[in-house]
Amino acid sequence: EAQVTQNPRYLITVTGKKLTVTCSQNMNHEYMSWYRQDPGLGLRQIYYSMNVEVTDKGDVPEGYKVSRKEKRNFPLILESPSPNQTSLYFCASSPYYEQYFGPGTRLTVT
Amino acid sequence: AQKITQTQPGMFVQEKEAVTLDCTYDTSDQSYGLFWYKQPSSGEMIFLIYQGSYDEQNATEGRYSLNFQKARKSANLVISASQLGDSAMYFCAMRNTGGFKTIFGAGTRLFVKA
Numbered sequence: 774e775a776q777v778t779q780n781p782r783y784l785i786t787v788t789g790k791k792l793t794v795t796c797s798q799n800m801n802h803e804y805m806s807w808y809r810q811d812p813g814l815g816l817r818q819i820y821y822s823m824n825v826e827v828t829d830k831g832d833v834p835e836g837y838k839v840s841r842k843e844k845r846n847f848p849l850i851l852e853s854p855s856p857n858q859t860s861l862y863f864c865a866s867s868p869y870y871e872q873y874f875g876p877g878t879r880l881t882v883t
Numbered sequence: 884a885q886k887i888t889q890t891q892p893g894m895f896v897q898e899k900e901a902v903t904l905d906c907t908y909d910t911s912d913q914s915y916g917l918f919w920y921k922q923p924s925s926g927e928m929i930f931l932i933y934q935g936s937y938d939e940q941n942a943t944e945g946r947y948s949l950n951f952q953k954a955r956k957s958a959n960l961v962i963s964a965s966q967l968g969d970s971a972m973y974f975c976a977m978r979n980t981g982g983f984k985t986i987f988g989a990g991t992r993l994f995v996k997a
Binding site: 804806813814816817821822823831867870872877 | 887918920926927928929930933974982983984985986988989990
């Protein structure tokens with residue numbers, strides 16, 4: 774089944790404890806992206822990648838890191854999470870136009 | 884700066900009627916794409932429809948059509964014959980076709996009444 778998977782789906786952590794949210798797609802898509810969704814703000818792009826080893830900042834990259842070492846994987850790294858990073862995170866992949874989203878990761882930072 | 888504006892936080896529509904969800908955008912790019920996504924209460928994001936800035940005809944996908952008015956910078960979503968399953972959050976989005984930077988509007992929550 775063609776899909777984008779994210780893990781974990783839910784995470785509660787404490788301020789400053791490094792974490793990684795994994796994202797994997799099995800559709801051989803070139804493009805991948807991370808978003809955060811907050812009430813009243815829609816989705817805001819954190820980082821995107823147009824190919825292996827090619828990444829660029831979206832609108833809200835501060836406090837996040839990404840890497841694209843393989844085509845199928847695009848992990849999101851929070852080196853030192855803070856409470857303002859509490860949010861719903863979506864990974865997406867795209868062949869070019871439409872994006873296919875993962876199920877989301879709900880992160881709470883206390 | 885690029886911007887997407889969805890002015891309707893919430894809307895109600897009677898089942899089987901048509902509804903229009905508004906989206907206006909601002910960009911200095913000549914080449915861009917406009918998208919609509921649906922987010923049901925279960926939380927997943929579902930692609931609905933795409934319109935390229937150079938497409939001369941309005942995009943249609945089943946019961947969804949995109950009313951694209953380039954001079955007015957609007958890309959409204961029209962849902963015909965609304966169904967109860969159309970109750971969801973709807974997001975308008977824009978992407979410049981030279982890259983992959985994408986911005987979303989704040990969304991419109993649609994309620995379909997039986």
